[in-house]
Amino acid sequence: MSDIRQARKALATRILEGAGKASPSERRAAFNNSDLAEPVGSLADKVARHACKVTDGDITAAKVLGRSEDQVFEIVVCSAIGQATRQYDTALAALETATGKE
Amino acid sequence: MRLRILDNGHGFGTKALFALIRTASRQPVLDVIKLVKYRSDFYGGPMSAVTQEAMRGPSAWSVGDRELMAAFVARSNNCEFCTKAHTAVAQGAYGDGQKVSAVLSDLESASIEEPLRATLLMLGKLTREHTVDADDIRAVLAAGASRQQIEDALAVCFSFNVISRLADAFGFLVPAPEAFEAGAKYLLARGYR
Numbered sequence: 001m002s003d004i005r006q007a008r009k010a011l012a013t014r015i016l017e018g019a020g021k022a023s024p025s026e027r028r029a030a031f032n033n034s035d036l037a038e039p040v041g042s043l044a045d046k047v048a049r050h051a052c053k054v055t056d057g058d059i060t061a062a063k064v065l066g067r068s069e070d071q072v073f074e075i076v077v078c079s080a081i082g083q084a085t086r087q088y089d090t091a092l093a094a095l096e097t098a099t100g101k102e
Numbered sequence: 103m104r105l106r107i108l109d110n111g112h113g114f115g116t117k118a119l120f121a122l123i124r125t126a127s128r129q130p131v132l133d134v135i136k137l138v139k140y141r142s143d144f145y146g147g148p149m150s151a152v153t154q155e156a157m158r159g160p161s162a163w164s165v166g167d168r169e170l171m172a173a174f175v176a177r178s179n180n181c182e183f184c185t186k187a188h189t190a191v192a193q194g195a196y197g198d199g200q201k202v203s204a205v206l207s208d209l210e211s212a213s214i215e216e217p218l219r220a221t222l223l224m225l226g227k228l229t230r231e232h233t234v235d236a237d238d239i240r241a242v243l244a245a246g247a248s249r250q251q252i253e254d255a256l257a258v259c260f261s262f263n264v265i266s267r268l269a270d271a272f273g274f275l276v277p278a279p280e281a282f283e284a285g286a287k288y289l290l291a292r293g294y295r
Contacts, residue, residue, distance in 0.1 A: 004155045004257045011148040020144065043271075049232075051267035052180040059104040059271075069107045070141075077145050080267035083232070088260040090233050091224075092253070098239035099249050 012085065015078050021070040022078075030075040031082030039064065040075050047076055048083035103133055104273040108140050127288075129281040133274035134187070134265070149264065154294040156257035163254055165290070166195035167218055170202055171258045174222050177206055178229035181266035183274040188262075190279070190286035220245030221252065225259045 016027055029036040030044040039061040046054050062072045103109050112120070116139045120131045138146035157168050169192035176184030189206065193199040204212040209222055220242045228234045242252055 003159065004152065007148070007152040007155050008260070011152055014148045015144065018144070047267055047271045051270040054271045054273075056104055056273070059273075069105045069111075073105055073107065073140075074144065076271050077268065080264050080271065081149075083267065084260050084263035087228055087232050087263055088256055091228050091239070091256050091259070094234050094236045094239045095249065095252055095256070097236040098243060 008085075008088075011081065015074070015081060020074050021068060022074040026071075027074055027078045030078035031085075033079060033082060036075075040067070040072070043072075044075055044079040047079040051080070103136070103275070104271075108133070108136050108272060112136070112139055127281075127284040129284045130275075130277055132187070132277065132281060132285050133183070133272070134269065134285075137268060137272065137274075149261075150294050152257075153261045153265070156254070156261045158293045161254040162248065162251050163218075163258075164195070166192055168254075168258050169195050170205060170218075171222065171225060171255055172262045173202065173206060174209075175225055175229050175259050175262040176266045178226045179263070179266040179270070181270050183269045183276050184262060184266045186276065186279075187282050187285060190282040191289050194286045194290050216245045217242070217247035217251065221247050221255045224252075225255060228256075228259060229263060 012031075016031060017024065020027060022030075026036065026040070030040070033044055033048045036044050039058075043054070043058050043062045046058060059072060062075070063069065119139070120136075123129075123131050123135070138150060140146065157172070158165065161168065163171075169188050173185055173188035173192055176188060185206075189202055192202045196202065201212070201214065205214060205222065209219060209226075212219070224234055224238050224242050227238060239252065243249070247255075
């Protein structure tokens with residue numbers, strides 16, 4: 001599965017550095033699940049830690065102060081990919097430790 | 103869905119495609135397709151490349167094994183949409199609905215190969231607890247899975263830890279089983295591109 005790392009890198013580069021409606025700093029903060037102002041900070045954290053508990057109210061709250069649906073879309077996508085990336089990287093590091101390939 | 107743009111924000115060509123899908127399958131367009139097709143240059147395009155490689159790229163795991171992993175990861179995230187969707191795909195890939203049901207109801211007692219059982223146990227822990235350590239990985243290696251198989255399984259886990267989160271955050275509608283069956287046939291015939 002040689003292309004998966006390249007494909008993952010292309011995905012992360014696109015969502016974090018490519019054109020978007022949310023600012024690059026907001027997308028990066030959502031990806032990292034840190035330093036994101038409320039109320040989108042709570043939404044991003046919920047997506048990362050227990051997405052099954054996200055409610056209509058969480059999405060509605062994220063749209064206050066004129067934030068568009070496209071911006072919320074991007075923030076949620078970045079949060080989901082960021083958390084999955086941390087899980088993946090943690091497991092890959094454990095694999096390297098277990099197989100002596102650090 | 104919770105964002106109107108994901109239901110109605112697509113361009114004319116994509117809406118025409120959705121009409122074609124509804125006509126050909128006689129089922130509603132699944133919300134996951136609406137998500138992937140919305141501003142596909144941002145998420146759907148690059149994510150589909152990752153998922154295609156993880157689910158259909160070269161691997162010692164069969165397509166059925168990887169679809170079962172997808173369903174298992176989704177279930178570990180309590181994501182009803184993805185669990186049902188990939189249960190249907192795994193059942194179709196294996197041609198054995200009993201095997202998939204047995205794994206999802208009780209992994210410990212299911213009649214499956216030990217490398218697959220140990221891998222699923224590790225993926226379940228990674229998904230629920232967000233971490234695994236070297237001892238968790240050593241248990242999978244001791245059960246007979248290769249290093250490459252573990253890497254491949256982690257790629258599947260990555261994809262479905264993304265997709266499950268988005269399904270729940272955006273509030274995907276869970277349709278009737280017939281819609282998942284139609285989706286499963288498509289994914290088995292065409293993959294994720």
